[in-house]
Amino acid sequence: MLRYLPFLLVLALWIYAFIDCLNTPEEEVRGLPKLAWVFVILLFGEVLIGPVAWLVAGRPRRARAAGGPAPARWVAPDDNPEFLKSLKDDGAKTDEQLLKDWEADLRRREEELKRRETGEDPKDG
Template sequence: MARLLPVIVILAAWLYAMVDCAMADRAAVRGLSKTSWFLITILPIIGTLLWFIFGRPRRTAPPTSGSTRGRRPVAPDDDPDFLRGL
């Protein structure tokens, strides 16, 4: 079983990299085109590492609109506007 663990980890990372590449936004992919990155990720170890280091889109904060800036979601029973409508 100990011999299979590295193989399972490599296969899981490879599959995750391929799905992540396929689901990534085309405009957010860094470096090469999305198609090129997908073809690179076909190489199990090298392609996976290259995708995670150089091609994967960077995570950014979600955009905020001006009206909800500084507000956080509130439960309905804590929201004064909701309670007024009851």
């Protein structure tokens, strides 16, 4: 069982480096273009050169200077108070108006259907 451990560690590092490279924004990649790093990781993955090169030379540095501004982080819409507020402001008005329009259209269609059933001609007025 232990003889498979080195293979699994190499595979885990290769997969980690590959996914990390794919998820890194193009403008944050160092050294080579992102596509070149993908090829380096894929071609030299089994001898550890590609993944280690990515981690050392291509991966963006995550550490920030003390006191510097925090990097912008993605926030899920349901955790973003600004997004939720915009839904309440814009969405409530348009939804109410849309509902009123649908109700008016439904009433008009119901009246038209009743006229057809009773045999009245809507053109006669």
